[in-house]
Amino acid sequence: MSKRIDVKDLNVYYGSFLAVEGVNINIEAKSVTAFIGPSGCGKSTFLRTLNRMHEVLPGARVEGEVLLDGDNLYGPGVDPVTVRSQIGMVFQRPNPFPTMSIRDNVLAGVKLNNQKISKGEADALVERSLQGANLWNEVKDRLEKPGSGLSGGQQQRLCIARAIAVEPQVILMDEPCSALDPISTLAVEDLINELKDQYTVVIVTHNMQQAARVSDKTAFFNIAGTGKPGKLIEFAETSTIFNNPAVKATEDYVSGRFG
Amino acid sequence: MTSTLTPVRKRSALTKGQLPKAAPYIVLASALILGAAILALIGFNAFGWGLVSAILFTIGLVGWSAGVEGARKAQDKLATCLVVGAFLLALLPLISVIWTVLANGIPGLVTPGFLSSSMNGVTGVYDNRAVEDGTPVLGGIYHALMGTIQITLLATVISVPVGLLTAIYLVEYGNDGKLARAITFFVDVMTGIPSIVAGLFAAAFFFAIVGPGTKTGAVAAVALSVLMIPVVVRSAEEMLKIVPNELREAAYALGVRKWRTILKVVIPTAISGIASGVTLAIARVIGETAPILVTAGFATSINSNVFGGWMASLPTFIYTQILNPTSPSNPDPSTQRAWGAALVLIILVMVLNLASRLIAKAFAPKTGR
Numbered sequence: 001m002s003k004r005i006d007v008k009d010l011n012v013y014y015g016s017f018l019a020v021e022g023v024n025i026n027i028e029a030k031s032v033t034a035f036i037g038p039s040g041c042g043k044s045t046f047l048r049t050l051n052r053m054h055e056v057l058p059g060a061r062v063e064g065e066v067l068l069d070g071d072n073l074y075g076p077g078v079d080p081v082t083v084r085s086q087i088g089m090v091f092q093r094p095n096p097f098p099t100m101s102i103r104d105n106v107l108a109g110v111k112l113n114n115q116k117i118s119k120g121e122a123d124a125l126v127e128r129s130l131q132g133a134n135l136w137n138e139v140k141d142r143l144e145k146p147g148s149g150l151s152g153g154q155q156q157r158l159c160i161a162r163a164i165a166v167e168p169q170v171i172l173m174d175e176p177c178s179a180l181d182p183i184s185t186l187a188v189e190d191l192i193n194e195l196k197d198q199y200t201v202v203i204v205t206h207n208m209q210q211a212a213r214v215s216d217k218t219a220f221f222n223i224a225g226t227g228k229p230g231k232l233i234e235f236a237e238t239s240t241i242f243n244n245p246a247v248k249a250t251e252d253y254v255s256g257r258f259g
Numbered sequence: 260m261t262s263t264l265t266p267v268r269k270r271s272a273l274t275k276g277q278l279p280k281a282a283p284y285i286v287l288a289s290a291l292i293l294g295a296a297i298l299a300l301i302g303f304n305a306f307g308w309g310l311v312s313a314i315l316f317t318i319g320l321v322g323w324s325a326g327v328e329g330a331r332k333a334q335d336k337l338a339t340c341l342v343v344g345a346f347l348l349a350l351l352p353l354i355s356v357i358w359t360v361l362a363n364g365i366p367g368l369v370t371p372g373f374l375s376s377s378m379n380g381v382t383g384v385y386d387n388r389a390v391e392d393g394t395p396v397l398g399g400i401y402h403a404l405m406g407t408i409q410i411t412l413l414a415t416v417i418s419v420p421v422g423l424l425t426a427i428y429l430v431e432y433g434n435d436g437k438l439a440r441a442i443t444f445f446v447d448v449m450t451g452i453p454s455i456v457a458g459l460f461a462a463a464f465f466f467a468i469v470g471p472g473t474k475t476g477a478v479a480a481v482a483l484s485v486l487m488i489p490v491v492v493r494s495a496e497e498m499l500k501i502v503p504n505e506l507r508e509a510a511y512a513l514g515v516r517k518w519r520t521i522l523k524v525v526i527p528t529a530i531s532g533i534a535s536g537v538t539l540a541i542a543r544v545i546g547e548t549a550p551i552l553v554t555a556g557f558a559t560s561i562n563s564n565v566f567g568g569w570m571a572s573l574p575t576f577i578y579t580q581i582l583n584p585t586s587p588s589n590p591d592p593s594t595q596r597a598w599g600a601a602l603v604l605i606i607l608v609m610v611l612n613l614a615s616r617l618i619a620k621a622f623a624p625k626t627g628r
Contacts, residue, residue, distance in 0.1 A: 053508060053511060053512060056507075081514050082514070084512055084513070084514040085513070091508065095503070095508075096509075097506060097510075097524060097528075099524075099527040099624050108510070108513060108515075109513035109514065112510060112515040112519055112520070112523050113514065113515055114519070159509070162513065166514060
């Protein structure tokens with residue numbers, strides 16, 4: 001239940017502005033890949049192109065190919081909805097649906113699509129997803145309470161449970177811990193380690209220690225200057241990126257000598 | 260031996276240079292007495308007393324404060340006095356209206372049969388008899404109340420879908436394009452349309468389509484919709500706009516289609532605001548008189564068919580009762596009925612406003628742990 005992603009010569013635009021240029025990257029199945037780089041270098045923008053969330057913004061478009069196990073996401077006739085049901089996403093800020101209970105938040109992917117599901121199956125799915133997100137023990141007694149009543153870290157894990165409840169092939173995480181305290185961050189990182197047994201995980205992070213802790217491979221993005229497009233500078237094993245990078249800019253960035 | 264040096268002071272150094280707590284009351288009392296004295300010289304009346312006392316109070320308090328506390332505190336007091344004064348001034352007409360309508364309306368409202376009978380068959384003869392012999396005033400507002408409810412309900416049924424769908428288009432699909440901007444502009448223009456123009460439009464529209472002289476409740480409902488739609492569009496648009504984009508993206512990322520996201524995430528999140536906006540829009544049109552006069556005419560009997568025949572409503576009932584009393588020689592019973600109807604109308608609007616608050620509360624996203 002996980003697929004690999006291969007990106008070929010991807011250019012990402014906002015209207016006529018080229019935000020990310022010429023990305024080629026191969027993301028292995030059942031691995032954790034981290035994107036690091038300074039703010040505004042296009043990590044998040046690139047991540048959003050991997051499940052066609054980029055085009056939700058007006059004027060945003062993409063050139064090039066993103067292959068999910070060989071199938072081009074941007075091929076003619078591909079329905080973005082199908083893509084997104086296979087490639088889930090967790091956002092920077094926890095965003096549980098405020099009108100729904102914890103249980104309904106987990107079932108959102110199923111219920112919002114009006115799929116029929118029996119109560120037993122739904123209960124099992126809720127428990128499995130919340131267990132998977134390490135949240136079950138904390139919320140099992142208050143599944144009918146609103147999701148917005150949870151703490152920030154719990155909300156973020158609820159969002160992860162919601163994402164894995166639709167059983168995607170790939171999970172994209174856009175700075176999932178930037179709004180969380182160290183304890184909640186640890187819980188999410190543990191979770192990422194468990195998730196990679198079943199899913200392909202791609203995580204954007206500003207925290208280089210986090211990238212070093214959780215990822216198998218790391219991609220370093222950089223930008224030449226304001227108004228210039230972001231580029232993928234180096235992509236290698238995480239240990240290589242942090243200990244023995246091939247490019248000077250990567251070394252400067254990971255060692256804190258950037259600029 | 261050391262003796263602890265405790266400075267003995269009556270007041271804390273930190274509270275120096277402040278007016279005593281009772282200062283406003285002292286000034287108020289003196290202002291009231293002085294005001295009464297001044298008014299007694301030029302002829303006493305309550306409004307003048309209030310006005311003179313308010314001015315004296317402001318001068319007194321600000322002057323005292325300037326002497327004791329300094330310029331900054333005095334300016335603060337002056338601003339407080341102006342703000343409170345403006346508030347009281349704004350409240351005055353409201354209280355006056357409510358008081359007048361209550362005082363004049365209650366005799367009409369408590370007359371037996373006022374809410375349950377129509378004006379069918381009530382002629383000037385009965386009114387003359389009521390004035391001369393003291394028999395109870397006959398006739399009531401049942402027909403007008405039913406007319407108002409039916410017309411407003413139909414107008415709501417027309418306006419809410421049109422207005423809500425327009426708002427959804429503007430926020431979710433318009434992308435701020437030419438069409439969206441044109442719609443926004445024309446909705447703004449529609450907001451400013453005088454109600455009589457809306458009435459004339461609906462009347463002319465139905466004259467052209469159904470035939471000359473078509474006056475029914477439905478025509479009035481169309482006229483009211485013209486007034487109501489822009490209000491609904493505006494309030495729904497604002498409510499949909501404040502739904503965080505993150506929620507839409509969260510739903511898209513789960514593989515939910517756009518229309519389902521709108522239907523199941525965006526609208527439920529905004530429903531409390533939309534519902535209270537709709538209720539306020541209803542309250543806005545329920546008292547319209549002019550468009551109903553030219554579209555539904557005025558009836559004295561119960562007409563339960565919105566699509567056929569003239570129909571009464573509360574505002575037109577008040578209008579005709581005052582302008583053309585049932586008994587021209589003894590207009591008092593008609594005046595009493597008109598005030599009663601006005602009271603019922605105000606109660607309806609108040610209930611709607613309260614309902615909008617309750618609705619907003621009931622639909623609001625639940626919080627709690």
